[in-house]
Amino acid sequence: MDSLTSVAARNQSSMILYTTGLVALSLSYALYRLLALPSHLRHLPSVPIWPIVLSYARQEPDDVRIKRLLLPYANKHSEGVVLVWVFGQWMVHILDPQLAFQVNANLRDFPKYFPPWDLLLLRFTGRKNIVTTNGDEWRKISTLIHDAFTIPVPVDVFTSLAKKLFHVIEQTTSTSGDDHKVNWADLAQRYALDAIGYSVAGYNIDAISTESQLANDYNTFMRHTADPLYLALPILEKIIPRKHVFDLMNNIKDKLADMLLAKRLDPGQDIMSFMLRDPTLTKDELRDNISTLFIAGHDTTAGALSMLIYYLAVDQISQKSAREEVIRVLGPSADPSLPLLSANALPYVSACIKEALRNNTPVSYAVPRISGKAVNLGKYYIPSGTAVITNIYGVHHNESVWKDASVFRPERFLTGEDTNQVKHSWIPFNGGPRRCPAQNFAQYELRTLASMLLREYEWTLPEDSIHANGIKNAFSPFALTVPHDLDIIFRKRT
Numbered sequence: 001m002d003s004l005t006s007v008a009a010r011n012q013s014s015m016i017l018y019t020t021g022l023v024a025l026s027l028s029y030a031l032y033r034l035l036a037l038p039s040h041l042r043h044l045p046s047v048p049i050w051p052i053v054l055s056y057a058r059q060e061p062d063d064v065r066i067k068r069l070l071l072p073y074a075n076k077h078s079e080g081v082v083l084v085w086v087f088g089q090w091m092v093h094i095l096d097p098q099l100a101f102q103v104n105a106n107l108r109d110f111p112k113y114f115p116p117w118d119l120l121l122l123r124f125t126g127r128k129n130i131v132t133t134n135g136d137e138w139r140k141i142s143t144l145i146h147d148a149f150t151i152p153v154p155v156d157v158f159t160s161l162a163k164k165l166f167h168v169i170e171q172t173t174s175t176s177g178d179d180h181k182v183n184w185a186d187l188a189q190r191y192a193l194d195a196i197g198y199s200v201a202g203y204n205i206d207a208i209s210t211e212s213q214l215a216n217d218y219n220t221f222m223r224h225t226a227d228p229l230y231l232a233l234p235i236l237e238k239i240i241p242r243k244h245v246f247d248l249m250n251n252i253k254d255k256l257a258d259m260l261l262a263k264r265l266d267p268g269q270d271i272m273s274f275m276l277r278d279p280t281l282t283k284d285e286l287r288d289n290i291s292t293l294f295i296a297g298h299d300t301t302a303g304a305l306s307m308l309i310y311y312l313a314v315d316q317i318s319q320k321s322a323r324e325e326v327i328r329v330l331g332p333s334a335d336p337s338l339p340l341l342s343a344n345a346l347p348y349v350s351a352c353i354k355e356a357l358r359n360n361t362p363v364s365y366a367v368p369r370i371s372g373k374a375v376n377l378g379k380y381y382i383p384s385g386t387a388v389i390t391n392i393y394g395v396h397h398n399e400s401v402w403k404d405a406s407v408f409r410p411e412r413f414l415t416g417e418d419t420n421q422v423k424h425s426w427i428p429f430n431g432g433p434r435r436c437p438a439q440n441f442a443q444y445e446l447r448t449l450a451s452m453l454l455r456e457y458e459w460t461l462p463e464d465s466i467h468a469n470g471i472k473n474a475f476s477p478f479a480l481t482v483p484h485d486l487d488i489i490f491r492k493r494t
């Protein structure tokens with residue numbers, strides 16, 4: 001009997017050992033599959049994987065990872081293309097402007113490539129929107145949205161929002177004398193959201209002056225879209241659905257649907273009214289594109305506004321030159337008009353904006369493309385089915401194109417010192433047919449607010465700022481390079 005028990009015990013422990021071994025083997029294989037460089041990509045220069053994995057694990061922002069790991073590797077091996085492990089997948093990153101142009105211009109061989117549709121952000125924007133579609137479906141929407149952005153830029157809206165913003169600055173308790181220390185990153189977010197509300201939907205979100213419910217819901221929802229667990233395992237949205245987050249998302253979508261209905265009854269001079277004129281656009285296309293315009297235009301513009309004001313706070317000489325130009329062109333107090341806010345009318349302010357958009361470009365990477373067939377990219381053979389990314393931050397910091405790439409120097413855009421020799425090297429809005437349709441609109445928005453601020457205030461960075469030794473961007477899983485906790489001290493000009 002005893003010997004029978006001991007045989008059973010022995011069998012049981014070998015079974016446990018066997019199962020454990022099998023699980024360990026399967027896990028190792030899964031890990032190997034996740035991390036191993038696929039054989040068909042081994043000919044491409046690949047950035048060592050472990051520092052990249054650690055960088056993601058430590059939630060390093062894109063700019064730090066690109067400067068610390070990608071650019072030094074690419075420079076050392078003189079490569080304009082490097083293979084990088086990104087969230088479980090190897091992707092070709094392009095750092096050379098000409099090669100980036102080749103990909104961006106060629107929609108047939110490089111259509112857009114998308115991550116799992118379970119991702120919360122993609123559930124919000126739906127599948128019928130300009131960013132995620134390809135082919136004829138994209139062409140129809142893109143033509144319409146590009147046309148919509150030909151309506152005159154609403155400079156009067158930007159101006160009145162700027163005045164609301166001044167009011168908020170002045171309401172902020174003075175730190176000393178006439179100084180007002182403001183959470184500029186937050187205020188820039190609010191400004192950008194109100195500007196989108198008016199220009200896309202003719203709707204007053206009122207995020208600048210109030211604790212708007214819609215703005216709060218939207219910001220809370222956006223935070224949930226970046227939950228690392230659900231980003232790593234999007235399937236969890238199905239297994240453990242986050243009901244409160246879905247309710248939030250549906251509230252926002254209902255609000256957007258209400259805006260659409262209101263615009264149908266009473267059209268205005270906004271993008272939504274423009275799109276509603278097209279009878280071929282389906283309900284889904286309308287809804288998905290309106291949510292997409294909010295997402296695409298909000299954090300990007302807010303990031304650009306944050307950076308512009310930051311660089312001018314740090315570089316007082318540029319701030320002074322920009323102010324002198326604004327006062328000379330716009331006069332001391334009259335509301336600015338569209339012609340006076342053009343890039344030609346304000347060359348120095350425009351150069352500051354271009355330089356801010358280059359140095360801390362709000363979108364660090366373009367949306368990935370996928371090679372539809374095997375192609376040659378410069379000297380590199382790219383097999384069919386390879387994910388390819390234009391690394392916008394990398395192109396903007398490529399020292400073979402930009403001298404002293406990390407230095408903020410607006411003059412480089414005025415003297416043509418190092419930009420007119422390499423075409424397509426300034427790409428904050430990316431290039432080719434899928435470039436940002438709002439690039440003109442966004443730059444007018446930046447010029448309007450910057451000009452109004454320059455006339456009204458002088459500003460500095462607080463001595464104890466976390467950005468005192470260089471900008472600190474927040475980690476973003478959605479390729480955004482946007483600073484956090486950016487306080488600015490504004491002092492009203494006399």
Ligand code: HEM
Pocket residue numbers: 130131132142145196200292293294296297298300301304362363365366367368427428429430431433434435436437438439441442
């Ligand atoms: C400074 C502000 C902005 C920056 C830096 C910016 C940057 C970009 C970039 C880099 C792309 C290309 C992405 C890619 O190729 O994968 C893009 C596309 C796009 N942007 Fe912007 N953007 C800004 C403002 C806006 C605004 C205000 C809107 C709308 C209100 C907008 C709407 C779009 C749309 C709809 C696309 C998709 C185009 C397509 O796929 O065909 N953007 N943007």
